[in-house]
Each structure stands twice: as C-alpha cells, then as structure tokens.
Amino acid sequence: MAVQGASSCPQSGSVRKITRGRAKRAWRRALVAAAAVMALPGLAGPALAMPTHPLHRTPEGGFEQLMVPSSMGPIKVQVQWAKHGGDAALYLLDGLRARDDFNAWTFETNALQQFADDxxxxxxxxxxxxxFYTDWRAPSSTNGQKFTYRWETFLTEELPAFLEGYGVSRTNDAVAGLSMGGSAALALAAYHRDQFKHASSFSGYLNISAPGMREAIRIAMLDAGRFNVDSMAWPWSPAWLRMDPFVFAPQLRNLPLFISASWGVLGPHDHPDSPIGIFNTMNAVALEALSMVNTVSFMARMNQLGIGAHYNLPVAGTHSWGYWQDQLAAARPDILAALGVS
Structure with missing residues (x-):
C-alpha cells in the first residue's frame, strides 16, 4: 500500500508546482493590497515606533526578577509590581553585606507583604x-575588583530609564535603606529631588565625617568583601563630603523624611542561643549604638537648620533585620502619602 503523500505519487511534482504558483500569486496580491491601503491617506495612520523597553506585561501585584543593563554590567533587580498598575515606586536599599543573589529585604523581612495591597x-x-550606593573614583584596590562601582548612576539614570518602559515613574519615587543604605538613601534623595519625593534611613550612619567614623567604615568595608574605602573617595575630599548627610543636610529641606535608630538595648527580636549568636548580638548592639550617636548628631544639625523630619528613636533595638522590618512598617504611611498612593 502506498503511503499517502509519498514521493512515489505519480503527479506529486505537478501538484507542488501548482501549489507554489498559487502561493506566489497570493503573496503578490497581498503586497499589492497592502500598498494600496498605505497609499490612502487617513487609513494607514502614523507609523508606530518600536518600544525601547519591554512593555509592562506582568500581572498587577506580581513579583519579577529583571536583568538591567548598566555601566557595571547586567544588574539583577527584584521587583514587586504595584497592586493596581500604579506608577509610583519605592527603592529598597540593602546593607553593607549586600549579596549578589537576592536583596535581603525580600527574605529577611516581610516587606513584600507590607506593600502587597498598595x-x-x-x-x-x-x-x-x-x-554605599555611590559612584566610586576607581575599582577597589584591595580585592581585585575589575570594574568601578557606579551605583548612583545606576539608581538615578540607568534603572529609572529601564523601568520607565514598564510604566514606573521617574519622578514619583521614594527610597529607603538600612545601615549603609540609610545614609545612601538620604544622599540619593538630596541630589535627585526630581526623582525622589521621600527618603527613609533606618539605623543609618548620618555623620560619617565625625572623628573616627572613616576608620570605622574602613574596617567594616575590609570585613565585608575586602573593599577599600580610599577607592570609594579620598579622605575628606569633595566626593567624601558629598556622601555625608551631616554635610548635605541643607539640601534635604522640604523633603519628607523618616529617620530611625535605636539605643542598642536588647529587644523582642534578640534571642541569641549560641556562642556565635551572642557574639553577633553584641556586635549588633555596638553598631546600633554608633548609629544612634550619628543620628542624634544629624538631628541636632537638622534642628539647627530648621529642617523637619519624622524621627523614630526607640530605646530597644539592635542592628538587625527584625527592627528594620518594624521601622519600614512605621514609615509606610509617610511613604504612601508622599507619593500620593491611596
């Protein structure tokens, strides 16, 4: 029995020729029709420009991981889209030991749940x-870094331009961060008022030019990735002073702010149950006490300038994620109000 459609079919060659001929004639007719339509004014309409970024196709309220081009190479950005497709955004900055796989706000806190319905x-x-989410002067000279950090450029130029293609506003954003990210949040907002309408600092170091602070930061950065503070900025250079909230405080006038720190007293989130746990907790006590000293100094500076802010300075609390989660929840109403999010 011959297989249907096999090449042994006696007239298969002529059938293929007829089919190809019909296909060519149909294709020519389609091209002629298309040309005729385009020639008719009012029917074709203006040419559609191809988008430079993907349109926002993620379901409203969904979570997505993006790879965003930058001068540092592709940067992973984790995003939870607005519940109802709104264009406001909150940038959440990590701490000194920021990881390369996840932003710690996504797994150390319930930040996603806090804003899930907003x-x-x-x-x-x-x-x-x-x-410190800033633009460095050179690659770190103590750990073989192959590129120069350009985080301010990324967060205020490259990333907003990319997210604009998803419907995220470049002019209605807020920024919040803890520890290293706290002082960085204030710096980004101070120098980019067109982008950020609110800034929050949780346990930030807000007087980094105070005696001993640069060397404390040097030690911390060497411990967190063997980074060299001198590669970031020379001592008390314009670039260093530009990073110091105590110095750029006048530029925060009329910007809604939420500033928090604790006194380093053990609280409800501290439950050390091992020698390493006790060591880490004592370290968190010291770091938080230093943050509070910085914050009180910054607050005095702001008061001297007559610049207001929302301060939350509880006694209990250490330099740890449970308390930053609580402070984000406390700042949430201010953030939403500043961005006009209901």
Whole structure:
C-alpha cells in the first residue's frame, strides 16, 4: 500500500508546482493590497515606533526578577509590581553585606507583604556590597575588583530609564535603606529631588565625617568583601563630603523624611542561643549604638537648620533585620502619602 503523500505519487511534482504558483500569486496580491491601503491617506495612520523597553506585561501585584543593563554590567533587580498598575515606586536599599543573589529585604523581612495591597512598585536592586550606593573614583584596590562601582548612576539614570518602559515613574519615587543604605538613601534623595519625593534611613550612619567614623567604615568595608574605602573617595575630599548627610543636610529641606535608630538595648527580636549568636548580638548592639550617636548628631544639625523630619528613636533595638522590618512598617504611611498612593 502506498503511503499517502509519498514521493512515489505519480503527479506529486505537478501538484507542488501548482501549489507554489498559487502561493506566489497570493503573496503578490497581498503586497499589492497592502500598498494600496498605505497609499490612502487617513487609513494607514502614523507609523508606530518600536518600544525601547519591554512593555509592562506582568500581572498587577506580581513579583519579577529583571536583568538591567548598566555601566557595571547586567544588574539583577527584584521587583514587586504595584497592586493596581500604579506608577509610583519605592527603592529598597540593602546593607553593607549586600549579596549578589537576592536583596535581603525580600527574605529577611516581610516587606513584600507590607506593600502587597498598595498601588506602589517595590524596586530592590541586588548587589553593591560595601558600595554605599555611590559612584566610586576607581575599582577597589584591595580585592581585585575589575570594574568601578557606579551605583548612583545606576539608581538615578540607568534603572529609572529601564523601568520607565514598564510604566514606573521617574519622578514619583521614594527610597529607603538600612545601615549603609540609610545614609545612601538620604544622599540619593538630596541630589535627585526630581526623582525622589521621600527618603527613609533606618539605623543609618548620618555623620560619617565625625572623628573616627572613616576608620570605622574602613574596617567594616575590609570585613565585608575586602573593599577599600580610599577607592570609594579620598579622605575628606569633595566626593567624601558629598556622601555625608551631616554635610548635605541643607539640601534635604522640604523633603519628607523618616529617620530611625535605636539605643542598642536588647529587644523582642534578640534571642541569641549560641556562642556565635551572642557574639553577633553584641556586635549588633555596638553598631546600633554608633548609629544612634550619628543620628542624634544629624538631628541636632537638622534642628539647627530648621529642617523637619519624622524621627523614630526607640530605646530597644539592635542592628538587625527584625527592627528594620518594624521601622519600614512605621514609615509606610509617610511613604504612601508622599507619593500620593491611596
């Protein structure tokens, strides 16, 4: 029995010729018709420009991981889209030991749940260990870094331009961070008022030019990735002073702010149950006490300038994620109000 459609079919060659001929004639007719339509004014309409970024296709309120081009190479950014497709955004900055796989706000806290029903997009960049989210003068000279950190450029130019293609505003954002990210959040907002309408600092170091602070930061950065503070900025250079909230405080006038730190007293989130746990907790006590000293100094400076802010300075609390989660929840109403999110 002959197989249907086999090449042994006696007239298969002529059938293929007829089919090809019909296909060519149909294709020519389609081209002629298309040309005729395009020639008719009012029917063709203006040419559609191809988007430079993907349109926002993620379900409203969904979570997505993006790879965003930058001068540092592709940067992973974790995003929770606004519940109802709104264009406001909150940038959440990590701490000194920022990891290369996840932004710690996504797994150390319930930040995603806190804003799950709000019409605001959470933007959580991944990486930037010891960077202070600023533009460095050179690659770190103590750990073989192959590129120069350009985090301010990324967060205020490259990333907003990319997210704009997803419907995220470049002019209605807030920024919040803890520890290293706290002082960075204030710096980004101070120098980019067109982008950020609110800034929050949780346990930030807000007087980094105070006696001993640069060397304390040097030790911390060497411990967190062997980064060299001198590669970031020379001592008390314009670039260093530009990073210091105590110095740029006048530029925060009329910007809604939420500033928090604790006194380093053990609280409800401290439960050390091993020698290493006790060591880490004592370290968190010391770091938080230093943050509070910085914050009180910054607050005095702001009061002297007549610049207001929302301060939350509880006694209990250490330099750890449970308390930063609580402070984010406390700042949430201010953030939503500043961005006009209902």
């Amino acid at each position: 019409n605001i997009t959470l933007v959580m960049p991944v990486g930037g260990q010891s960077s």
